[in-house]
Amino acid sequence: xxxxxxxxxxxxxxxxxxxxxxxxxxxxxxxxxxxxxxxxxxxxxxxxxxxxxxxxxxxxxxxxxxxxxxxxxxxxxx
Amino acid sequence: xxxxxxxxxxxxxxxxxxxxxxxxxxxxxxxxxxxxxxxxxxxxxxxxxxxxxxxxxxxxxxxxxxxxxxxxxxxxxxxxxxxxxxxxxxxxxxxxxxxxxxxxxxxxxxxxxxxxxxxxxxxxxxxxxxxxxxxxxxxxxxxxxxxxxxxxxxxxxxxxxxxxxxxxxxxxxxxxxxxxxxxxxxxxxxxxxxxxxxxxxxxxxxxxxxxxxxxxxxxxxxxxxxxxxxxxxxxxxxxxxxxxxxxxxxxxxxxxxxxxxx
Numbered sequence: 001x002x003x004x005x006x007x008x009x010x011x012x013x014x015x016x017x018x019x020x021x022x023x024x025x026x027x028x029x030x031x032x033x034x035x036x037x038x039x040x041x042x043x044x045x046x047x048x049x050x051x052x053x054x055x056x057x058x059x060x061x062x063x064x065x066x067x068x069x070x071x072x073x074x075x076x077x078x
Numbered sequence: 079x080x081x082x083x084x085x086x087x088x089x090x091x092x093x094x095x096x097x098x099x100x101x102x103x104x105x106x107x108x109x110x111x112x113x114x115x116x117x118x119x120x121x122x123x124x125x126x127x128x129x130x131x132x133x134x135x136x137x138x139x140x141x142x143x144x145x146x147x148x149x150x151x152x153x154x155x156x157x158x159x160x161x162x163x164x165x166x167x168x169x170x171x172x173x174x175x176x177x178x179x180x181x182x183x184x185x186x187x188x189x190x191x192x193x194x195x196x197x198x199x200x201x202x203x204x205x206x207x208x209x210x211x212x213x214x215x216x217x218x219x220x221x222x223x224x225x226x227x228x229x230x231x232x233x234x235x236x237x238x239x240x241x242x243x244x245x246x247x248x249x250x251x252x253x254x255x256x257x258x259x260x261x262x263x264x265x266x267x268x269x270x271x272x273x274x275x276x277x278x279x280x281x282x283x284x285x286x287x288x289x290x291x292x293x294x295x296x297x298x299x300x301x302x303x304x305x306x307x308x309x310x311x312x313x314x315x316x317x318x319x320x321x322x323x324x325x326x327x328x329x330x331x332x333x334x335x336x337x338x339x340x
Contacts, residue, residue, distance in 0.1 A: 012327065014141045015283050016200075019276070021144050021165035024333035029178050030086065032127050032168035034134060042134055047282045049137055 015046060084169040085120045087150045088331065089113045089179075090158040091190045099153050102146070110172075111179040113186060116154055125168050134166070151331040159194040161186060161338075162331040185339045192272075193335055196297045199306060199328035201266055203292040204284075205255045209321030211247055218250045259292040262313055262324065269306040270296035274334045288323065295334035303329070 022039050034042075087105075093114050099105055104118040123129060133139045147165045154160050169175040179186065215222050221243060228239045267273060276293040284290055298306045310326035317324060 013285070014137075014144065015279065015285070016327075017144050017148055018140070018165075019279070020330065020333040021147050021162075023164070025088075025162035025164050025331070025336050026086075026167065026338050027164040029163070029182075029338070030167035031170040031174050032083070032125065032130060032166070033164065034130065034166045038131055038134060042140065043283065045135055045137055 018042065018046070082170075083120050083122060083125050084172065084175060085118050085125060086163045086167045086169065086175070087116045087118070087147060088154060088160040088162045089115045089186070090154065090160050091187075091194075092158050094154050094158050098157070099150070102150050102153070105150065108172075110176050111183055113179055113183075114158075115175065115179075116150070116160075120168070125166070130166055130168070148331065152329075155329070155331055159190055160331060161189050161193070161336055162333050182338050185337075189336050189338065193297065193332040195300055196271060196332065196335075197300060197303055197329035198332040198334055199270075199296045199298050199303070199326055200330060201263075201292065201294050201296065201310065202290070202325045202327075203259055203262060204286060204288040204323040204325075205251075205258075205291045206288040206321040206323070207248075207251050209319075210255065211251055213320055214247050214250050214254065217254055218246070221246055221250060255289065255291045258320075258322070262317075262322075263292055263294060265309050265313065266294070266296055266306065269302045269309060270298045272297040272335055276334070288321075295330075297332065297335045298328075 022034065022042065027033070089110075091113060093109070094107055094116060096105055096107055102118075105116065106118060107114050107116050109115075124133060133143075144165050151160055151162045169178075215225060224239060224243045224246065228236045228243065231239060263273075263275075274295045276295060278290040278293050281287065281290075296306070307326065310324055313322075314324040314326075
């Protein structure tokens, strides 16, 4: 469990960090603070980012699949 | 544009030795009303109301600054009890900050006393439905009764009962994972003083394919941390084959247990 100690080297996801720093701790005390509406927009942005990463990954896997099936078609016709 | 805004990371009841934290540029500490405020001076270019609104929609900017925010507080709390501030809390003048501390002084002291000598730990539990569903027949009397009936039925009836069984399994997965998550939660509860159940984030935010079944924060006495971690280790190893992924992380700054009241 020692590797779970938080530091900047460990890959704690940004969602997990934002889950804390945007809505918890001492909130709404400054002259400038991030509003709840803006926080909602942040999560919308994160959602879009993660879904586009997933789409890219799916496209990448599909491409590998296509290449493999092309290769096996070439090999079987040899 | 001038650097003239005060960006607050956290405050403490004792003075931190800033020389320990040379990796963070521009870190400052001043005493306001008996509390030591850890801050940096930032420019309006990045942190005025309009700039902050624009910048937080830039995920790369937000990630880098949010990681720094939590990184600074995590380092300070290695040696001091801290009250963390929300990311992006800015004061335009020392007077505004001073007024806040004066107004909330007794609540700040209460919070320092509450989190002092404790660590915040997070426990997230995920469940892979495809793995867990293999347990359902043994757990659910209804599903095992249906299975017996299917074996005794004609092909046509068996087909319909199979569909009914699939639906029942899905419902029972939800029912049993809830029971399991509560049981695991109770194990962690034994080693903690306070707890907070957080929202279960949807899959498009966790980026995971398995179900998020428990998201909880625990305030754990420093001398109970070893037992808390052992519980997490044991559960992670023992329950992996059932389809559960138990993830404990910490110590986090005590974000989840701060409540400031006038």
